[in-house]
Amino acid sequence: METQKNQSTTPIVNRARPEILAMKGYSSARSLQTGADTSIFLDANECPFEPFVGAHNLARYPSQQPVRLAVAICDWLDISTRNLTVTRGADEAIECLMRAFCVPNIDNIVICPPTFAMYRQSAILHAVETREAPLNDNFGLDIVAIDKATDENTKMIFICSPNNPTGNVMARDDIMSLCDAYADQALIVLDETYIQYAEASSLVPMIESTPNLVILRTLSKSHAAAGLRCGAAIARGEVTQLLQKVLAPYPLASPVVDAALAILTSKNHRALAAKRDALIERRDRFIPRLAALPMVDEILPSDANFILVRVQDADKFYATCLQAGIVVRNQSHQPRLANSIRISIGTEDEMNALMAALNGDSIEIATDPARTGKVIRTTSETAISVSVNLDRAFPVNINTGIGFYDHMLDQIAKHGGFSLEVECDGDLHIDAHHTVEDCAIALGQAIRMALGDKRGINRYGFMLPMDETLVNVALDLSGRFYLDFKADFPATHVGDLPTDMVPHFFYSLAEHMQANLHISVTGENAHHMVEACFKGFGRTMRQAVRREGSELPSTKGVL
Numbered sequence: 113m114e115t116q117k118n119q120s121t122t123p124i125v126n127r128a129r130p131e132i133l134a135m136k137g138y139s140s141a142r143s144l145q146t147g148a149d150t151s152i153f154l155d156a157n158e159c160p161f162e163p164f165v166g167a168h169n170l171a172r173y174p175s176q177q178p179v180r181l182a183v184a185i186c187d188w189l190d191i192s193t194r195n196l197t198v199t200r201g202a203d204e205a206i207e208c209l210m211r212a213f214c215v216p217n218i219d220n221i222v223i224c225p226p227t228f229a230m231y232r233q234s235a236i237l238h239a240v241e242t243r244e245a246p247l248n249d250n251f252g253l254d255i256v257a258i259d260k261a262t263d264e265n266t267k268m269i270f271i272c273s274p275n276n277p278t279g280n281v282m283a284r285d286d287i288m289s290l291c292d293a294y295a296d297q298a299l300i301v302l303d304e305t306y307i308q309y310a311e312a313s314s315l316v317p318m319i320e321s322t323p324n325l326v327i328l329r330t331l332s333k334s335h336a337a338a339g340l341r342c343g344a345a346i347a348r349g350e351v352t353q354l355l356q357k358v359l360a361p362y363p364l365a366s367p368v369v370d371a372a373l374a375i376l377t378s379k380n381h382r383a384l385a386a387k388r389d390a391l392i393e394r395r396d397r398f399i400p401r402l403a404a405l406p407m408v409d410e411i412l413p414s415d416a417n418f419i420l421v422r423v424q425d426a427d428k429f430y431a432t433c434l435q436a437g438i439v440v441r442n443q444s445h446q447p448r449l450a451n452s453i454r455i456s457i458g459t460e461d462e463m464n465a466l467m468a469a470l471n472g473d474s475i476e477i478a479t480d481p482a483r484t485g486k487v488i489r490t491t492s493e494t495a496i497s498v499s500v501n502l503d504r505a506f507p508v509n510i511n512t513g514i515g516f517y518d519h520m521l522d523q524i525a526k527h528g529g530f531s532l533e534v535e536c537d538g539d540l541h542i543d544a545h546h547t548v549e550d551c552a553i554a555l556g557q558a559i560r561m562a563l564g565d566k567r568g569i570n571r572y573g574f575m576l577p578m579d580e581t582l583v584n585v586a587l588d589l590s591g592r593f594y595l596d597f598k599a600d601f602p603a604t605h606v607g608d609l610p611t612d613m614v615p616h617f618f619y620s621l622a623e624h625m626q627a628n629l630h631i632s633v634t635g636e637n638a639h640h641m642v643e644a645c646f647k648g649f650g651r652t653m654r655q656a657v658r659r660e661g662s663e664l665p666s667t668k669g670v671l
């Protein structure tokens with residue numbers, strides 16, 4: 113009842129569309145039964161069969177606003193559930209705001225370009241005019257321009273902070289003074305999608321004292337959960353009630369709710385904080401490396417997990433990246449962003465691959481079609497998929513079910529400088545034998561396939577030292593098979609990998625790659641010795657598969 117009172121006393125609520133204010137909003141029969149002890153639901157025409165998948169009760173509709181998830185988000189943001197609307201991504205929150213407040217063909221919104229595209233997209237979909245108040249020369253808010261752009265039909269002013277794509281945070285005083293100036297007239301919609309990466313703090317604590325402030329948050333960019341589609345709008349109670357009226361029915365699928373709950377634990381938040389710090393550190397190390405390139409003119413300071421780069425020729429920059437299999441975002445279409453590229457900060461390997469592409473390391477190779485091989489191999493003992501790309505350093509994803517073996521295959525790819533993806537579902541309940549051997553066969557076949565006619569390759573590779581362990585690897589991609597493997601491992605297992613499977617691995621690999629391979633290793637620690645074999649093999653692969661022209665490295669005319 114208290115909210116009823118607020119509703120009539122807060123003028124911003126009366127700026128909602130009259131038909132939305134008048135409507136009751138959808139309520140399911142179940143949501144009306146609060147308090148009653150109900151357990152048999154024959155109200156919603158659901159299917160009584162056992163659901164085919166999932167631990168969640170997929171046969172039933174989820175709640176409109178799942179209670180446990182709402183509580184978890186409120187704990188995270190330190191707000192009350194009366195301030196929260198959980199949505200299908202922040203994008204749906206934008207849609208709901210538009211639906212609740214903007215009368216089609218009459219009202220307008222104000223955006224501050226260059227900025228996120230969805231505000232305008234959503235306005236178009238709702239027949240709402242978009243007015244522009246461009247950011248100032250430092251990409252800060254231009255309050256005078258905003259005042260000029262607004263009129264009595266302006267219902268929302270969208271502010272993105274940190275702004276996508278410029279990466280900067282908007283001044284808190286500017287935002288709060290806009291809230292004040294438009295208190296009775298327009299919502300100030302503050303999109304804090306990237307605030308987790310910023311030094312500045314969120315304005316969420318201002319919600320209760322600022323009736324026309326709406327803040328958008330999402331798990332997409334900060335919680336490694338863009339695929340989840342889970343976001344939130346945070347606002348005073350009256351505005352929250354309006355948003356919930358116009359939500360889609362059951363906007364969050366049950367598996368999404370379960371996954372979001374699993375993500376939003378305090379343990380994960382501690383882990384995320386550490387990862388975020390590492391990402392920021394990586395961003396700050398990457399910036400000077402990128403800035404040193406001749407094609408880069410300027411890199412804007414960033415408070416986000418991306419950077420905006422002014423380059424000499426954005427189309428060329430984009431094409432160079434694309435040729436190496438790397439997609440960046442050309443932002444040149446936006447006002448005052450001529451020749452600007454937005455680059456997300458990825459993993460260390462991804463950023464190194466980008467630097468290599470921009471340094472021209474792989475450009476010559478990339479003009480030839482990439483050398484790829486893919487093998488799918490299924491027997492009664494194992495089901496395996498192996499993909500190799502000798503001209504690209506990523507992705508590297510290995511999952512054989514044997515932890516130490518994954519680590520070793522990872523070493524081959526990382527030291528070999530090529531992309532490798534291995535998925536194996538093997539009979540590990542028996543032992544590791546079939547999995548190790550069959551993966552080696554499939555890997556050998558995929559490499560052989562990727563090598564193709566071998567034109568231009570180095571063919572040979574050699575490798576020697578490694579700490580107290582001495583490994584000697586020599587490789588010839590000769591088209592003939594020979595393995596010489598000398599090792600006396602001082603342990604039967606390393607992790608979950610039996611050491612007698614190591615020569616077996618190299619035997620199967622060399623056989624199916626059709627290569628001559630000599631490995632000898634001495635040392636005192638089986639872990640080091642095994643690792644040295646795999647690393648060493650990776651290094652010799654890096655040399656041997658490297659293309660240095662178009663000649664066939666054989667006097668016989670065939671390899």
Ligand SMILES: *Cc1c(COP(=O)(O)O)cnc(C)c1O
Pocket residue numbers: 200201202203204228272276303305329330331332333338341342343
């Ligand atoms: C990516 C992005 C969104 C969309 O978030 P979802 O929760 O994935 O819908 C919203 N705002 C900005 C500024 C973004 O960059």
